[in-house]
Each structure stands twice: as structure tokens, then as C-alpha cells.
Amino acid sequence: MAIQFDYTVPDISGGVGDRIALVEGAIVVPPAKGLGNQSVQRSGVLTPDGRLVEEGITWRGQTPVTIAPAMPPGELADLKGTWMFLGPLFGHFGHFLVESICRIWAFGPLKDKIDGVIYVPKFQNRPDHVANVYRPFLQALGVTAPMVNLEDPTRVERLYVPAQGFGMFQMIEGAPEYRDFVRAHAGKGIEPKGAEKIYISRSALPAIRGSVLGEKRLEALLEAEGYEVFHPQKHPHDAQIAAYRAARQIVGVDCSPLHLLALVGDKEQKTGIVARRDGDLDQYFARQIRAFQGAEAWPMNFLIRNWIEADATRPSRTSWGEVDFTALHGALLKAGLIANPEPWPRLTEAEIAEEVARIGAGAQTTFKPYEGPKGKAPSDAD
Structure with missing residues (x-):
């Protein structure tokens, strides 16, 4: 007993x-x-x-x-x-x-x-x-x-x-x-090495891991602003730390690598955290980065809808966020993380349908829009 x-x-x-x-x-x-x-x-x-x-x-x-x-x-x-x-x-x-x-x-x-x-x-x-x-x-x-x-x-x-x-x-x-x-x-034995602007991407992960709809478009928009797309899972731990130590401007959807950034970064960095699901995790990541390094960090929740698996009851680490790209552009511009004032267009309904079909095929399931209340924390921190 x-x-x-x-x-x-x-x-x-x-x-x-x-x-x-x-x-x-x-x-x-x-x-x-x-x-x-x-x-x-x-x-x-x-x-x-x-x-x-x-x-x-x-x-x-x-x-x-x-x-x-x-x-x-x-x-x-x-x-x-x-x-x-x-x-x-x-x-x-x-x-x-x-x-x-x-x-x-x-x-x-x-x-x-x-x-x-x-x-x-x-x-x-x-x-x-x-x-x-x-x-x-x-x-x-x-x-x-x-x-x-x-x-x-x-x-x-x-x-x-x-x-x-x-x-x-x-x-x-x-x-x-x-x-x-x-x-x-944390990270002090590893020399900074990498781009000054990075986007921490989830686009190379399996579809069942979740992200934001239209992430490839987001990558292209940020690449036009001088960002390098960074896939952490493709790099050994020391290269990940080196990249986060080198970067001066970081954008990423709410995800685990931001915990590592908070541990090994510095106060001169600027980070934009794009919410990919309900639960306010973008705010928690921002709080951690600010507290640990004294750096500027902005939570950016512009979710229009959450897309969840057909048998799910709420957003989780496997769900996908439908983000208002126009509002996100405005927040990134205000934070000084991008410079081009031309607004980014929202995804069209046809593009959303195409994305939902693509991720469903990749995850071998189907996804539905979540209509429940916002704010409940996801079950996992990934």
C-alpha cells in the first residue's frame, strides 16, 4: 500500500x-x-x-x-x-x-x-x-x-x-x-553560431505533431524579411544552442524549443511567440524568456480557430491553429521583428480546406474546427 x-x-x-x-x-x-x-x-x-x-x-x-x-x-x-x-x-x-x-x-x-x-x-x-x-x-x-x-x-x-x-x-x-x-x-561552453534572424519551424515534423495552417507561407513571408528557417530536430543539441545564442531576432510558434531559448539566450534578443492552440502557452513562453534573460518577448495570439482531430474534444499538442496572418503581421511589425509595412493576407477558405486535407492525410485522420470555450491549457507542453 x-x-x-x-x-x-x-x-x-x-x-x-x-x-x-x-x-x-x-x-x-x-x-x-x-x-x-x-x-x-x-x-x-x-x-x-x-x-x-x-x-x-x-x-x-x-x-x-x-x-x-x-x-x-x-x-x-x-x-x-x-x-x-x-x-x-x-x-x-x-x-x-x-x-x-x-x-x-x-x-x-x-x-x-x-x-x-x-x-x-x-x-x-x-x-x-x-x-x-x-x-x-x-x-x-x-x-x-x-x-x-x-x-x-x-x-x-x-x-x-x-x-x-x-x-x-x-x-x-x-x-x-x-x-x-x-x-x-546554461550554454556558456558553446560558441554562438548561426543566423541573426531565425524562424523556429515545425513544418518538417509529422503532421500529427501540430502547428499552424499555412506554415510554409509564413516561412516564405519571414524569409523575405531576412529570416532563416530553423528546424531544431535536424540539429544536434550543441548546434541548437549555438543557433539560439547567435540569433538576435526569433519568431516561432509556441513549442518546446522556446524553453531552450529561454535557458541559453540573452537580454539583447527579441522573440515573437505565435500561438498555435488555445491555452495561453504563448504567454507562458514569453514570461519564461523575460524572467530568465530579461529579453523582449511578445505573445501573439491571433487564432481564428483551432483544428482538432475528429475524435478529440479540445485543442492539444496535436491540433492545428488557423491564424489571422494580417493581425500577426501587424504585431510583428509593431515589435520590430519585421519591416515591410505591406499587410499579409489571411488564408482563403479554399487554402484552409486544402491545408486541412493535407494535414489529415499526413496524420492519417481527419480534422474538425473546435467550437468549445477558449483558454483551457493543452495536456502537453510540446
Whole structure:
């Protein structure tokens, strides 16, 4: 039976520097194998007598992603030495850049005291592969210690468990200690290299991943303004960081790479964030960029309609946004991100129908306009 625990949503605005638990003989419990990717997992850190270590809970907005596990039965694996707990390791790029690095702020004060850092899988799907994918990102963000991803319950000789210092929604601006660590370390070992103006594109992703209708037209319009179309997934992590460090003007639809931009960018940049779905994620990305780097960032929500899968009930990471290109042009012009005063025309009904048919064929489904209320957050941050 799982341990009972009274969950209280953390407030990180005043700082988290004093919230590092040190547990001797900590029991690190990954999610059980064979469960698949559940939205909430019974996983975390227990004391030797089975009490949940509160600092090890990972939150997404008002909801804990990890809740108290039961004390694992039988023999445990043993890990000697002193380690730091980082929480669940997500395979999803956007969630990695928010929830899997939410404790890296503590590496600064602890780096000379620990032998490495510990993750548990978000769910038990190729944990070694996921660790190998994200290990270079973690290093580039300033966490230079060895990293392990524990797939079995393990007794750790000595474990530091920092509280979450960053996260989705109300935690998107990060704790002061988190912002300080990021500004001092994230991407600093990688030289800027790339165009001064970039558009972060989703047009080369599978149709089921979602974007805005007419994205190819948007790319052409921005290319006419001197922008280079950048497809992050086609580049290794160091090239992505180099590109974001080099760019002075950035436009992108709301998507995961903007989290990385917020981590490695600087205060001289200007960013326009085009909403591709309801949920105000464009505003959250803008808040993060402003808070982390002090840079100018503009949320630009000019959605006319959301197009969602035929069996869906609301916009999500798979939906497509129908954007008012004329209004978007005006906002980009006002922000100084483009110069040509000639307004951009809206997509015609025929062009919209053609786009909807194209993405439906690509995603092997059909899409319908969403008629429900605006404002509900999508289920994922991608």
C-alpha cells in the first residue's frame, strides 16, 4: 500500500535555497515496470522507514506528477557514495526542458559534495537510451557530474534531494536560485553560431505533431524579411544552442524549443511567440524568456480557430491553429521583428480546406474546427 501524504502546492517565488533534504540510506523508487506512460506516477524518494521526502515531489502546475510510492519489497540494489536527486527523466523534449531539469539549481552549491546525479524514468521505456539522449543536454546546461537513470528500486548511501525550482504554469519564471544558475551556466561552453534572424519551424515534423495552417507561407513571408528557417530536430543539441545564442531576432510558434531559448539566450534578443492552440502557452513562453534573460518577448495570439482531430474534444499538442496572418503581421511589425509595412493576407477558405486535407492525410485522420470555450491549457507542453 502506498504511503499517505498531504500534498501542498509549492510556492517558489521567494526562493528554494534552503530546501535541500539530505537523506542517509535513501530509497529511490522508480515507477513500476510495465505500466506505460501514466500522467501521474507512484515514484520518488523515501526515507529508510518509508516516509516520502517532500522535496522529491515533481509538480506540473497544481498537480503532482509523482506521488508517494509504496516501500518496495524484497532486496534492493545499492548505490554507494553521495548523490543528488533530479527527479523523473522525461523522453519528451519539452518536458525534459522543464520538469527533468527543475532541480539543477542545486548543483551549484552541491557539485563538490556529490559523486553524481540521479534520475528515475518518467516511465520504463528504454531508460538507458533516454539517459544517453539527454546526458549531453544536461552537461551543456551546467550539470557536469556523472548521471544515472535508475530503473530498479535502489538504496542510496547518501542522497541530497533539492526542491523543484522551476516548472510549468505558475512556476514558469523559476525560483531566484534557478534563474541565477541558468544565467551563469546554461550554454556558456558553446560558441554562438548561426543566423541573426531565425524562424523556429515545425513544418518538417509529422503532421500529427501540430502547428499552424499555412506554415510554409509564413516561412516564405519571414524569409523575405531576412529570416532563416530553423528546424531544431535536424540539429544536434550543441548546434541548437549555438543557433539560439547567435540569433538576435526569433519568431516561432509556441513549442518546446522556446524553453531552450529561454535557458541559453540573452537580454539583447527579441522573440515573437505565435500561438498555435488555445491555452495561453504563448504567454507562458514569453514570461519564461523575460524572467530568465530579461529579453523582449511578445505573445501573439491571433487564432481564428483551432483544428482538432475528429475524435478529440479540445485543442492539444496535436491540433492545428488557423491564424489571422494580417493581425500577426501587424504585431510583428509593431515589435520590430519585421519591416515591410505591406499587410499579409489571411488564408482563403479554399487554402484552409486544402491545408486541412493535407494535414489529415499526413496524420492519417481527419480534422474538425473546435467550437468549445477558449483558454483551457493543452495536456502537453510540446
